[in-house]
Amino acid sequence: MGTSIGTYKRFKPHILMVLAQIAYTFLYFIIEASFNHGMNPHVYITYRHSVAGLAMLPFAYFLERKKRPKLTIDLLLEIFVLSLLG
Template identity: 70%
Template sequence: MALRTSYFSGMHTKSKPHQLMVLVQIGYTFLYFITEASFNHGMNPHVYVTYRHIVSTIVMFPFAYFLERKIRPKLTFALFLEISLLSLFGVSATLNMYFASLRYTSPTFVASMVNTIAALTFVIAVVLRLETLDLGQTRGMAKVLGTVVSLAGVTTMTLYK
């Protein structure tokens, strides 16, 4: 009995990242449903982004404050400026452009373009030499194959629609 419990405990530990990934995708699915319902009821996308950030701040603040209070760095002006710029351009501007693109293009095109982010990030990292690419190893071949398959799928979806 102890061997079986140990086996399942080990499996649970090994599969925890996969379980969390599935949980995150389920959360994104609910978020898309809420977003679609909000837009169908006439909510402005810019107001929706603002409300989304307010709700996420309220939900995440207690966790960040209490769980990381001993390890967080001192808030200097440079760190504050970096956080402000990253939140403005990395999150707010991205979401506002995403929702604006939904207005001007088809949802199929927008969904397929979102799926190119990882592939294009990889291509840019290789070009800027931030990522090493060794085609002699299985890992390097998998990276290239994943990028090609992703971009081929996006192209197919866009051209088909």
């Protein structure tokens, strides 16, 4: 029993990496089937970014709430210039 837990802890990153690759494979097949049935790639990208943004919003808000600086005009202009230059 003790050696199996030690083995699991040792190979946990490898197992998670394999599971992530399997998940990406399933996602690839689903995307290909959607494109073959007529889904526009631009619509897919819009949905993908919308879902990712909604999924990350609670984590960004609650985990980073006290770490963010106040939003001043200088900071807003800096963000604007950096996003403009890309």
